[in-house]
Amino acid sequence: MTQTLTIRRPDDWHLHLRDGAMLEAVCGYSSHFGRAIIMPNLVPPVVTGAEAVAYRDRITAALPGDVTLRPLMTLYLTEATDAADLVAAYRAGIITAVKLYPAGATTNSASGVRDFDKVRGVLDAMAEAGVPLCVHGEVTDPAVDIFDREAVFIDRVLDPVRRAHPGLKVTMEHITTKDGADYVRANDNIAASITTHHLVINRNHILVGGIRPHYYCLPVAKRESHRIALREAATSGDPRFFLGTDSAPHPDTAKESACGCAGCFTAPNTMSILAHVFEEDGALDRLEGFASLHGAAHYGLAPNEDSLRLVKRDTPAAYPAKITAGDETVTVFDPGFPLYWHVEDVK
Numbered sequence: 001m002t003q004t005l006t007i008r009r010p011d012d013w014h015l016h017l018r019d020g021a022m023l024e025a026v027c028g029y030s031s032h033f034g035r036a037i038i039m040p041n042l043v044p045p046v047v048t049g050a051e052a053v054a055y056r057d058r059i060t061a062a063l064p065g066d067v068t069l070r071p072l073m074t075l076y077l078t079e080a081t082d083a084a085d086l087v088a089a090y091r092a093g094i095i096t097a098v099k100l101y102p103a104g105a106t107t108n109s110a111s112g113v114r115d116f117d118k119v120r121g122v123l124d125a126m127a128e129a130g131v132p133l134c135v136h137g138e139v140t141d142p143a144v145d146i147f148d149r150e151a152v153f154i155d156r157v158l159d160p161v162r163r164a165h166p167g168l169k170v171t172m173e174h175i176t177t178k179d180g181a182d183y184v185r186a187n188d189n190i191a192a193s194i195t196t197h198h199l200v201i202n203r204n205h206i207l208v209g210g211i212r213p214h215y216y217c218l219p220v221a222k223r224e225s226h227r228i229a230l231r232e233a234a235t236s237g238d239p240r241f242f243l244g245t246d247s248a249p250h251p252d253t254a255k256e257s258a259c260g261c262a263g264c265f266t267a268p269n270t271m272s273i274l275a276h277v278f279e280e281d282g283a284l285d286r287l288e289g290f291a292s293l294h295g296a297a298h299y300g301l302a303p304n305e306d307s308l309r310l311v312k313r314d315t316p317a318a319y320p321a322k323i324t325a326g327d328e329t330v331t332v333f334d335p336g337f338p339l340y341w342h343v344e345d346v347k
């Protein structure tokens with residue numbers, strides 16, 4: 001028995017496409033999305049409007065001819081960011097948002113912000129011009145346990161920054177805790193993206209029966225009660241929660257290492273996993289809101305005009321276990337269950 005679900009074409013509000021051979025290898029796997037907010041944490045990072053234009057052009061050139069994905073660019077906020085350049089890039093339609101990485105919090109965040117007082121002027125200019133701020137919400141204080149870093153960030157950084165700049169529109173990226181979901185529900189001018197993998201794994205998946213580097217990402221998956229809180233938020237129909245896959249490809253050699261880096265590569269099977277998750281929670285009718293409507297509304301954009309069809313079949317959907325990128329391989333996220341929902345593009 002097949003079952004069909006047709007939704008407005010979804011968007012990915014948090015995606016890493018990288019550059020060079022990795023960009024070439026991965027960008028086609030996001031073809032089912034209409035738009036994607038592209039993260040700027042390249043080495044060196046995308047800091048100026050001109051760099052965003054150049055990166056956008058490299059992405060457009062790398063996309064296979066039949067892929068219509070529209071990259072929405074971001075700038076990487078540093079303590080030296082030029083507010084005038086940033087606002088001009090936003091007004092010119094070059095960028096959709098600005099990304100705040102606390103220095104040292106995650107992959108390629110070394111150029112991020114250490115002293116939040118140094119970016120007050122830029123945040124004021126962003127609030128004034130209506131430029132959305134996307135936040136990687138973790139403190140880097142070595143005294144704070146890694147599983148507490150998101151909750152502590154809310155109290156120590158996010159809430160004070162929002163109070164100092166009440167007009168600033170904020171996306172709390174890839175929330176991993178009930179604390180994050182509750183904070184978003186309790187406040188205005190803030191929404192949260194939720195990844196596919198954080199709806200599926202908890203911290204046991206990373207650590208029980210051996211260390212599984214392909215489940216390691218940042219913020220790190222938390223205990224089961226938090227995963228359930230994220231599932232509730234994502235499937236609730238609340239427009240403050242939307243999809244940002246945080247699909248973050250890394251070469252297997254960098255993941256399967258004595259110091260494995262953070263990131264899960266979910267682009268190839270994200271929509272199949274999400275359909276499975278929403279069906280499991282009796283919320284298939286809310287998948288469209290989460291994946292296709294809420295994020296666009298938060299960013300002040302219209303939903304996509306066209307659709308995506310998901311078909312549940314008796315046989316699992318096929319996806320590669322690994323893909324090749326230049327001389328390297330990249331492991332695709334394994335949800336740990338077969339995926340009966342097939343993505344059938346209706347272009």
Ligand SMILES: NC(=O)N[C@@H](CC(=O)O)C(=O)O
Pocket residue numbers: 016041106107108136216217218219246248249262263264
């Ligand atoms: N999420 C991750 O674990 N990694 C991301 C960075 C990020 O989004 O924090 C990456 O760039 O690899």
Ligand SMILES: [Zn+2]
Pocket residue numbers: 106136173174218219
């Ligand atoms: Zn992040």
Ligand SMILES: [Zn+2]
Pocket residue numbers: 014016039246248
């Ligand atoms: Zn990310």
